[in-house]
Amino acid sequence: MSHELNILSTKAKAIEKTLSGMPDAEKAKRPSLEFGKDYNSLRCDVLKAMSDHPEIHSKFPPSVEVYQDEYEAYTKARYVEIHSYVSQISGFIEMVLNDGRENSK
Numbered sequence: 001m002s003h004e005l006n007i008l009s010t011k012a013k014a015i016e017k018t019l020s021g022m023p024d025a026e027k028a029k030r031p032s033l034e035f036g037k038d039y040n041s042l043r044c045d046v047l048k049a050m051s052d053h054p055e056i057h058s059k060f061p062p063s064v065e066v067y068q069d070e071y072e073a074y075t076k077a078r079y080v081e082i083h084s085y086v087s088q089i090s091g092f093i094e095m096v097l098n099d100g101r102e103n104s105k
Helices: 002-020 033-049 079-103
Strands: 066-068 073-075
Touching: 002 033, 002 079, 033 066, 033 073, 033 079
Parallel strands: none
Antiparallel strands: 066 073
């Protein structure tokens, strides 16, 4: 589990870093459909990797709605919201990884 969580942590931190560097005006925009799907995939993968920690699942940030029709495709949540969600997920990953390190001593 820790190897998978380390990989997912790297991905979450990369997303956080990218979003942190965005200008405020950009953070207020809606991301692409692909960005929303990527966030949802990260969220789902982390939940699966934390199957031994069901107490965390109810505290997880929500998945984001994606919208697509013949004219447009986007994520309904804004970058700033997704940044907050990914930060929470990173915190949960670190908490579980740190618990694992403590228990292995």
